[in-house]
Amino acid sequence: MxxxxxxxxxxxxxxxxxxxxxxxxxxxxxxxxxxxxxxxxxxxxxxxxxxxxxxxxxxxxxxxxxxxxxxxxxxxxxxxxxxxxxxxxxxxxxxxxxxxxxxxxxxxxxxxxxxxxxxxxxxxxxxxxxxxxxxxxxxxxxxxxxxxxxxxxxxxxxxxxxxxxxxxxxxxxxxxxxxxxxxxxxxxxxxxxxxxxxxxxxxxxxxxxxxxxxxxxxxxxxxxYSRAHTYQVEFKRDAERYEGVLAGLSFVKGVEREGAVFQITLADEESIKPLMDHLGGADIRRICLKEPSLEDVFIALTGERVRE
Structure with missing residues (x-):
């Protein structure tokens, strides 16, 4: 056994x-x-x-x-x-x-x-x-x-x-x-x-x-359960302007911002090139694919509502 x-x-x-x-x-x-x-x-x-x-x-x-x-x-x-x-x-x-x-x-x-x-x-x-x-x-x-x-x-x-x-x-x-x-x-x-x-x-x-x-x-x-098309982008300056740019892009499905750091969810992996074309590279401090955590998986499966 x-x-x-x-x-x-x-x-x-x-x-x-x-x-x-x-x-x-x-x-x-x-x-x-x-x-x-x-x-x-x-x-x-x-x-x-x-x-x-x-x-x-x-x-x-x-x-x-x-x-x-x-x-x-x-x-x-x-x-x-x-x-x-x-x-x-x-x-x-x-x-x-x-x-x-x-x-x-x-x-x-x-x-x-x-x-x-x-x-x-x-x-x-x-x-x-x-x-x-x-x-x-x-x-x-x-x-x-x-x-x-x-x-x-x-x-x-x-x-x-x-x-x-x-x-x-x-x-x-x-x-x-x-x-x-x-x-x-x-x-x-x-x-x-x-x-x-x-x-x-x-x-x-x-x-x-x-x-x-x-x-x-x-x-x-x-x-x-990872969100394979989510990237973290940190800007050196003009974060407010780039927030407006991102809001107008049809292939951007979600944006979360904390200061100069943005979490950007794209429609598919091919969207990264047009994203970079719109943002340019001069004002970007770093960009990386967001690695999922076990907590991300847990929330995705069980929801965000607080339980009693």
Missing amino acids: SHAIKLHEITKSYDGFTAVERFSLEVARGTVFGLLGPNGAGKTTLIKILTTLMRPTLGDAFVEGHSVLTAGKEVRRLIGVVPQENNLDRYLTARENLTLHARLHGMRPASYNPRIDELLEMTGLASRGNDFPDTFSGGMQRRLVVARALVHEPRVLFLDEPTTGLDPQSRRALWDYIRGLRHKMTVFLTTHYMDEADALCDRIMIMDHGECLADGTAAQLKDA
Whole structure:
């Protein structure tokens, strides 16, 4: 079996509202998979189903071949979960939080004590093992939550928006740690940070309203949904005059301006020559094809409207 996660036509309905409908997915072992979508897209519903916190209305899901419907206990044994919130026990020290998790998974002291030492060292918390989580920064607490999820050496790790609220240094440190898990286990990641998905994920799926909109590597998604005829042009002077010139050109389909920098969308690739003929070259500081970002793809697929 090459797939660590498999969802087969999952449907979840709540009092007449369908959050996910006939959703299918397969995630290969040893990969970092990213699930992206706006609020209400169905991401949390799928994670709750996969981690046995919620039963689907129809369909079934499998983690390492075990059904979430009929083998929930085995699924829970195989997974680690990092939820959105830092749900550490504030009345236990960092080491005690990890020890409690290990004992809940039936581990013996001879197995879990060396494992806890290793994880505290790997997450940079070795000197704080006897301190309480309330004395930690947000980034340190987040690293401890990740360490807790890894104590029992899960085969599949679920990360639900793991870096929300972290400072850039803490985010980067957690990124490095997640990269180190690649190939050792399967990682299922949800995030609202497009740069995070771009940097970490071997494969990305964008979903909305419970359905898959796009699926592939970050590069494949950006190539498929890029605006291939959009250029950035910066003028040395006379930006106002050139704004009027651009507005009168039939092959210019869109213009966005920020100071002296224009983002110009053309009708086709042949339009670049007549554009340059109209603009000339003397007042142009630079011109370049606009490279798409994963955020551009996300907005193109899910729209610009703010979700509740």
